[in-house]
Amino acid sequence: xxxxxxxxxxxxxxxxxxxxxxxxxxxxxxxxxxxxxxxxxxxxxxxxxxxxxxxxxxxxxxxxxxxxxxxxxxxxxxxxxxxxxxxxxxxxxxxxxxxxxxxxxxxxxxxxxxxxxxxxxxxxxxxxxxxxxxxxxxxxxxxxxxxxxxxxxxxxxxxxxxxxxxxxxxxxxxxxxxxxxxxxxxxxxxxxxxxxxxxxxxxxxxxxxxxxxxxxxxxxxxxxxxxxxxxxxxxxxxxxxxxxxxxxxxxxxxxxxxxxxxxxxxxxxxxxxxxxxxxxxxxxxxxxxxxxxxxxxxxxxxxxxxxxxxxxxxxxxxxxxxxxxxxxxxxxxxxxxx
Amino acid sequence: xxxxxxxxxxxxxxxxxxxxxxxxxxxxxxxxxxxxxxxxxxxxxxxxxxxxxxxxxxxxxxxxxxxxxxxxxxxxxxxxxxxxxxxxxxxxxxxxxxxxxxxxxxxxxxxxxxxxxxxxxxxxxxxxxxxxxxxxxxxxxxxxxxxxxxxxxxxxxxxxxxxxxxxxxxxxxxxxxxxxxxxxxxxxxxxxxxxxxxxxxxxxxxxxxxxxxxxxxxxxxxxxxxxxxxxxxxxxxxxxxxxxxxxxxxxxxxxxxxxxxxxxxxxxxxxxxxxxxxxxxxxxxxxxxxxxxxxxxxxxxxxxxxxxxxxxxxxxxxxxxxxxxxxxxxxxxxxxxx
Numbered sequence: 001x002x003x004x005x006x007x008x009x010x011x012x013x014x015x016x017x018x019x020x021x022x023x024x025x026x027x028x029x030x031x032x033x034x035x036x037x038x039x040x041x042x043x044x045x046x047x048x049x050x051x052x053x054x055x056x057x058x059x060x061x062x063x064x065x066x067x068x069x070x071x072x073x074x075x076x077x078x079x080x081x082x083x084x085x086x087x088x089x090x091x092x093x094x095x096x097x098x099x100x101x102x103x104x105x106x107x108x109x110x111x112x113x114x115x116x117x118x119x120x121x122x123x124x125x126x127x128x129x130x131x132x133x134x135x136x137x138x139x140x141x142x143x144x145x146x147x148x149x150x151x152x153x154x155x156x157x158x159x160x161x162x163x164x165x166x167x168x169x170x171x172x173x174x175x176x177x178x179x180x181x182x183x184x185x186x187x188x189x190x191x192x193x194x195x196x197x198x199x200x201x202x203x204x205x206x207x208x209x210x211x212x213x214x215x216x217x218x219x220x221x222x223x224x225x226x227x228x229x230x231x232x233x234x235x236x237x238x239x240x241x242x243x244x245x246x247x248x249x250x251x252x253x254x255x256x257x258x259x260x261x262x263x264x265x266x267x268x269x270x271x272x273x274x275x276x277x278x279x280x281x282x283x284x285x286x287x288x289x290x291x292x293x294x295x296x297x298x299x300x301x302x303x304x305x306x307x308x309x310x311x312x313x314x315x316x317x318x319x320x321x322x323x324x325x326x327x328x329x330x331x332x333x334x335x336x337x338x
Numbered sequence: 339x340x341x342x343x344x345x346x347x348x349x350x351x352x353x354x355x356x357x358x359x360x361x362x363x364x365x366x367x368x369x370x371x372x373x374x375x376x377x378x379x380x381x382x383x384x385x386x387x388x389x390x391x392x393x394x395x396x397x398x399x400x401x402x403x404x405x406x407x408x409x410x411x412x413x414x415x416x417x418x419x420x421x422x423x424x425x426x427x428x429x430x431x432x433x434x435x436x437x438x439x440x441x442x443x444x445x446x447x448x449x450x451x452x453x454x455x456x457x458x459x460x461x462x463x464x465x466x467x468x469x470x471x472x473x474x475x476x477x478x479x480x481x482x483x484x485x486x487x488x489x490x491x492x493x494x495x496x497x498x499x500x501x502x503x504x505x506x507x508x509x510x511x512x513x514x515x516x517x518x519x520x521x522x523x524x525x526x527x528x529x530x531x532x533x534x535x536x537x538x539x540x541x542x543x544x545x546x547x548x549x550x551x552x553x554x555x556x557x558x559x560x561x562x563x564x565x566x567x568x569x570x571x572x573x574x575x576x577x578x579x580x581x582x583x584x585x586x587x588x589x590x591x592x593x594x595x596x597x598x599x600x601x602x603x604x605x606x607x608x609x610x611x612x613x614x615x616x617x618x619x620x621x622x623x624x625x626x627x628x629x630x631x632x633x634x635x636x637x638x639x640x641x642x643x644x645x646x647x648x649x650x651x652x653x654x655x656x657x658x659x660x661x662x663x664x665x666x667x668x669x670x671x672x673x674x675x676x
Contacts, residue, residue, distance in 0.1 A: 032387060033495065036575070038425035038560060039389040039486070041493050044382035049370060051377040052467065054434045054483060058474050087376035096392045098436075098481045134394050138476010143436045145392060145483040148377070155379050157371065222376060237374070 005110070006103035010133050013107060017114055021128050024118050028093050028127035040129040042094060048149040053084035059139035064180075067187050068199050070109040073142070074116020075200045080224065081146040082120060082203035083277040087222035088157075089212020090150035092124050092205065097131035100141040113142070124205060154212050156281075161219035161238030165282035165309040168291070170204050170301050172197075172252040173227040174266070177274030182258065193254045201277040206298040208279055214294035217283040226273040228316060231280055232330035234309075238282075241314030244271070244307040244328070246321050271318075271328070282309055343448070344441035348471050351445060355452055359466050362456050366431050366465035378467040380432060386487040391422040397477035405525050406537050408447040412454020413538045415480040418562065420458060420541035421615040423486035425560035426493040427550020430462050430486040430543065435469035438479040451480070462543060492550050494619075499557035499576030503620035503647040506629070508542050508639050510535075510590040511565045512604070515612030520596065531592045539615040544636040546617055552632035555621040564611040566654060569618055570668035572647075576620075579652030582609070582645040582666070584659050609656075609666070620647055 005013060018035050033041040044050065057077050059065045068076065078095065085092045097117065101110065110133075117128060126148075179198030182190040204222070211217050219238055223230045228244075235242050251266045259266035283291050288305060295303050307319070316328040343351060356373050370379040382388065395415050397403045406414065416433065423430045433455065439448065448471075455466060464486075517536030520528040542560070549555050557576055561568045566582075573580050589604045597604035621629050626643060633641050645657070654666040 033493070037495050037497075038422040039391040039428070039493075041426070041488075042388040042390060043490065044386075044388060046384065048382075050380040050382060050388075052380060052432065052434060052483075052485065053377040054436050054468055054481075055470055056436045056438065056472050056481070058438060058472050060475070061473060084376040088379070090377070094390065096390060096483055098392050098394045100394065100396060100479060130390055130392055132393055134396050135399060136396050136476055136479065137398070138474055141438060141474065141479065143392075143394070143481040145434055147390065147485075150379075152381065155371070155377075157375050159375075 003107040004103065005101050005105045005107065005135065008107050013110060013133060016107065016111065020111055020114055024115065025127050026122050026125050028125055030093070031127060031129060034127065034129045042129065045149060047152055049152045049155065051085050051088050051090040051148040051150055051155065052145070053081055054143060054145040055081050055084065056141055056143040058141045064183060067183050070112035071116040071119070072199045074113035075120050077142040077144050078117045078120040079201050079203050080277060081144045082205060083201070083222040085146060085148035086203045086205040086208035087220055087279060088150060088155040089208045089220065090148035090155065091209065092126040092146055092148040094127060094129045094147040095121060096145040097128060098143040099133045100136040101133060102140060103135055105140065150212065156212050156217055156220035158219055158221050158234050159237040161234050161240050161282040161309050163240050163309050163311045164285065165218055166285045166288050166305050167231065167242060167307045167309060168281045168303055168305050169227065169278055170207055170303055171276065171278040172250050172255060172302065173223055173276045173278050174269035174274050175252060175255050176201060176276040177269050177272060178255050178258040191254045191258060194258060197276060203277055204279045204301065207295060207301055210294050210298045211281055211291065214291060216287045216291040216294065217281050219282040221280050223278045223280060224275045226271065227280070228271045228328055229273065229330050232316060234280060234282060235316065238309065239312045241310035241312060241316065242307060243310050243317050243319060245319045248304060248306045250302055250304040341445040342441065343439050343443045343445065343473065346445050351448060351471060354445065354449065358449055358452055362453065363465050364460050364463050366463055368431070369465060369467060372465065372467045380467065383487060385490055387490045387493065389423050389426050389428040389486040389488055389493065390483070391419055392481060392483040393418050393422065394479055394481040396479045402521060405521050408450035409454040409457070410537045412451035413458050415482050416455045416458040417539050417541050418615060419482045419484040420543060421539070421560040423484055424541045424543045424546035425558055425617060426488060427546045427558065428486040428488035428493065429547065430459070430464040430484055432465060432467045432485040433459060434483040435466060436481040437471045438474040439471060440478060441473055443478065488550060494550050494555055494558035496557055496559050496572050497575040499572050499578050499620040499647050501578050501647050501649045502623065503556055504623045504626050504643050505569065505580060505645045505647060506619045506641055506643050507565065507616060508545055508641055509614065509616040510588050510593060510640065511561055511614045511616050512607035512612050513590060513593050514539060514614040515607050515610060516593050516596040529592045529596060532596060535614060541615055542617045542639065545633060545639055548632050548636045549619055549629065552629060554625045554629040554632065555619050557620040559618050561616045561618060562613045564609065565618070566609045566666055567611065567668050570654060572618060572620060573654065576647065577650045579648035579650060579654065580645060581648050581655050581657060583657045586642060586644045588640055588642040
């Protein structure tokens with residue numbers, strides 16, 4: 001019979017996970033003391049600031065329990081936090097993980113969740129340094145706190161955008177929304193690229209670090225509320241509006257195919273609610289070539305210039321292919337009115 | 339009709355809580371950027387190491403939903419984390435809070451939970467710098483990550499104890515277990531001191547800092563698994579045994595009265611499973627007077643010398659009032675055998 005949490009006990013499970021982390025995890029810089037005491041002890045590296053974020057996944061709300069594999073779940077829980085570090089331009093270092101599990105949760109599945117954490121952390125030299133496990137009668141939850149660092153003063157905030165800034169976006173926003181929709185409808189036939197975009201998004205750490213290090217950008221954010229939703233966060237905090245050009249929005253072939261099958265305009269998916277964990281970046285227009293070069297030096301991720309920030313009060317607007325201007329709602333294309 | 343989370347919405351609630359923190363919270367040192375961006379930005383103070391811990395409370399498992407008031411719940415959730423910082427000897431600085439709430443949760447109750455956080459954080463100059471709110475259909479949960487600091491090299495670990503060390507304990511362990519038992523049986527008639535010991539334990543921060551700063555102690559831990567359970571953590575990590583002297587164990591009048599009413603030996607409560615968040619400290623016997631003096635300088639908390647560490651292999655033992663030695667189980671008095 002497969003071993004459950006109730007059978008092994010919480011202390012037994014913790015010992016098993018510490019063993020797994022010891023064998024398969026990386027040693028992050030500055031860890032004076034990791035797991036196993038009242039707190040971890042960490043030595044900050046001089047000249048750096050710390051970046052700290054936390055994010056929770058609850059079963060049925062932030063992931064599809066029957067659809068996502070345990071290792072994918074671990075990857076997803078870590079990736080959404082890594083993305084917040086990426087959105088500041090930082091380097092991830094230390095993760096703390098709180099798990100709420102059910103008595104009948106399988107030990108093997110918990111180990112696979114942890115292997116998913118390491119799949120995301122190891123390439124960046126980051127480590128799990130703390131956490132706890134508790135039982136719950138409710139939906140399983142995973143709460144991750146992630147600590148990173150960045151050279152002092154280099155972090156890119158939401159509030160730094162200025163009217164006139166070019167707006168750039170990485171990758172292909174909307175793919176996660178399309179993937180989620182397919183997984184809800186016909187999970188077995190989901191497009192692999194869309195499925196991956198939703199289940200195990202790739203945090204844009206190398207890109208975010210390159211942008212911050214270049215010193216060329218004014219604002220940055222990651223997309224967890226959709227392209228418009230998160231662009232609106234930049235606009236609110238930067239006291240600016242935004243004009244998006246429909247013709248410049250990146251639409252992947254997989255997204256176009258999926259939209260066609262649903263009879264949707266693909267831009268509805270690109271602009272609307274979707275947690276892609278791509279980055280939105282703003283910078284002075286004359287800096288776009290240099291920023292693009294710095295960005296391109298760390299990988300072949302797509303970077304699209306999709307519009308520009310406008311003076312405050314102009315809100316979010318879309319320049320359509322036919323030359324018409326339309327008002328957009330931060331909640332997405334669904335709610336826009338002309 | 340009282341406002342609920344479903345009515346106000348998650349973004350609305352977050353705005354309300356940010357406002358509350360701005361008005362009633364303290365500005366912690368080194369906060370470059372607090373709430374409202376992808377991550378907080380924190381500037382570490384040179385010469386210090388960071389202490390990081392996280393702990394989760396789940397309704398029905400770590401607190402009694404009908405019994406604990408929302409503000410007490412906030413205090414408890416923060417106190418159990420502050421206690422981990424205390425157990426290393428550190429100073430708390432930054433809290434991140436993940437809340438899992440139900441749609442029908444009242445906004446006023448969430449605000450009271452946050453006021454409870456501030457009740458515990460403000461006296462130490464610590465601040466909430468991040469967090470998130472999610473809905474759950476299951477039991478409410480609160481996961482807190484706490485970051486503190488300590489002068490580099492000063493943190494007291496579980497592993498530093500040596501055979502021969504005196505074992506000291508703060509306050510009156512067992513009161514939390516007695517309080518929990520009373521609250522489960524007759525919540526209206528619970529003894530106020532025992533009730534408080536369970537619902538809103540006092541993290542021993544000043545005491546822990548004084549002990550670490552003195553440089554006189556070898557090991558320290560806080561009590562969340564009972565006096566024996568946590569002493570056993572020190573023994574395991576320090577490769578030592580422990581001999582406890584029954585006559586030296588501190589028994590508060592409130593605990594003695596409660597034990598009498600239940601027909602229990604009060605030591606059963608003092609030694610057994612109880613989350614008191616008192617501290618267990620070990621130090622070389624010749625240093626006890628100096629340590630006691632350093633400890634006494636920061637308050638009038640009781641400090642009892644209850645026994646000493648022994649060579650490994652001798653396990654946990656109790657010297658009873660009649661001179662007999664008994665073996666103890668780390669699970670508590672209930673399971674001991676002679």
